[in-house]
Amino acid sequence: MKVSQRVSALPVSPTRRYLGLAKEAEGKGKHVLRLSIGQPDLQPPREYFEALAQIPEGRIPYPNASGLEELRVAQQRYYARHGIDFAPNEIFVTDGAMGAIEFSILATCDPGDVILLIEPFYSNYAMITHLTGVDFRTVTTKAEEDFVIPSEEAFEAQYCDGMKAILLSSPCNPTGRMYRRDELETIVRFAKKHDLIILADEVYREFYFVERPFVSFYEFSEIRPQLVLLDSASKKYAVCGARIGTASTHNKALQQSFAKLCQMRLGVSASEQQAVAALGNVDPRYHEGVREIYRTRRQVMLDAFSKMDGIRYSQPEGAFYSLVKLPVKNAEAFVQWMLTDFDCEGETVLLTPAGGFYSSSEHGQDEIRISYCVDEEELKRALHIVNEGLKAYPDKK
Numbered sequence: 001m002k003v004s005q006r007v008s009a010l011p012v013s014p015t016r017r018y019l020g021l022a023k024e025a026e027g028k029g030k031h032v033l034r035l036s037i038g039q040p041d042l043q044p045p046r047e048y049f050e051a052l053a054q055i056p057e058g059r060i061p062y063p064n065a066s067g068l069e070e071l072r073v074a075q076q077r078y079y080a081r082h083g084i085d086f087a088p089n090e091i092f093v094t095d096g097a098m099g100a101i102e103f104s105i106l107a108t109c110d111p112g113d114v115i116l117l118i119e120p121f122y123s124n125y126a127m128i129t130h131l132t133g134v135d136f137r138t139v140t141t142k143a144e145e146d147f148v149i150p151s152e153e154a155f156e157a158q159y160c161d162g163m164k165a166i167l168l169s170s171p172c173n174p175t176g177r178m179y180r181r182d183e184l185e186t187i188v189r190f191a192k193k194h195d196l197i198i199l200a201d202e203v204y205r206e207f208y209f210v211e212r213p214f215v216s217f218y219e220f221s222e223i224r225p226q227l228v229l230l231d232s233a234s235k236k237y238a239v240c241g242a243r244i245g246t247a248s249t250h251n252k253a254l255q256q257s258f259a260k261l262c263q264m265r266l267g268v269s270a271s272e273q274q275a276v277a278a279l280g281n282v283d284p285r286y287h288e289g290v291r292e293i294y295r296t297r298r299q300v301m302l303d304a305f306s307k308m309d310g311i312r313y314s315q316p317e318g319a320f321y322s323l324v325k326l327p328v329k330n331a332e333a334f335v336q337w338m339l340t341d342f343d344c345e346g347e348t349v350l351l352t353p354a355g356g357f358y359s360s361s362e363h364g365q366d367e368i369r370i371s372y373c374v375d376e377e378e379l380k381r382a383l384h385i386v387n388e389g390l391k392a393y394p395d396k397k
């Protein structure tokens with residue numbers, strides 16, 4: 001039997017590729033610390049569990065396909081606190097931000113059309129374009145330049161017929177960059193000039209650790225008619241398993257397309273929508289506490305980096321990742337070696353090689369992504385082990 005090429009040729013997510021080797025190492029009695037996982041380890045707010053517990057026994061009908069009214073109103077209020085003005089019927093509830101991204105690509109691009117990604121990118125972006133038959137081009141940001149968005153010429157050089165949209169995250173997974181106003185402005189100008197839709201993945205809106213405030217694409221009023229804002233409860237409230245996200249837009253044609261896609265999907269889990277709607281009542285100061293926790297971890301990580309020879313890193317500003325250049329020839333081989341050949345008193349570390357965040361093998365071959373979603377002590381220990389591993393690793397530059 002032949003299965004579809006479309007799916008069987010999908011690249012495996014770089015965060016999952018080495019899980020098998022990690023399990024094998026654990027089978028042999030090694031303890032594997034994970035700096036690979038991009039999900040918060042924090043307890044979700046109690047409002048979530050209280051709302052789930054309050055669901056009465058009774059019928060469980062299909063929910064409104066575009067989303068429960070109470071969740072869309074909660075999201076409207078949340079946005080209003082951030083100076084973002086969407087009416088409930090402009091907000092579409094999806095299966096996590098990934099669902100929102102999938103709908104956005106389906107709604108903006110036909111097969112063969114082109115989407116522009118800022119590289120390095122969240123690896124699922126490449127999967128979903130592949131699945132939908134959409135091509136992508138990339139504008140590359142570089143570790144040596146602290147992943148700053150390049151000038152408009154770099155965008156023009158990638159422009160082609162059939163380009164319909166730009167998809168990017170800020171704060172950025174995997175680089176940890178939070179783009180400044182003038183960097184976003186470059187993208188806004190380019191999008192205006194070529195009439196492109198901006199798909200703004202702002203799932204890390206609350207996760208920034210520098211003094212300068214987060215700037216949303218929504219702040220550029222001239223781009224609002226061609227903007228889709230992508231959001232999610234996953235990272236925001238540490239409820240990745242709830243699978244609740246949203247796509248929001250003022251664009252009427254896209255609203256109609258989103259409504260059709262939502263109808264095709266028959267809606268998203270009603271009980272999860274109710275529980276996530278209740279998260280709208282969480283004290284807005286909740287995120288100050290969350291930021292403090294990650295800020296401390298980030299400092300622990302930077303202190304450890306400063307003691308490591310030959311690595312190159314930039315100050316991560318947001319999300320909970322750092323992309324690090326290692327003094328090794330091939331980061332994939334190093335990640336594998338850490339699992340198969342190395343341990344430090346019975347412990348080793350699972351890292352994510354950065355190759356999968358780039359479109360071509362020219363870039364990222366000596367880079368890894370570190371996720372600091374683990375507590376301070378574990379982070380300290382894990383980075384010590386990485387440093388010991390680097391010292392012992394034979395295939396250095």
Ligand SMILES: *Cc1c(COP(=O)(O)O)cnc(C)c1O
Pocket residue numbers: 038095096097098099122169172173201203231232233234235240243244245
């Ligand atoms: C985690 C992540 C997502 C997916 O979020 P879900 O809501 O869990 O689907 C989307 N974009 C970025 C940049 C992410 O890091």
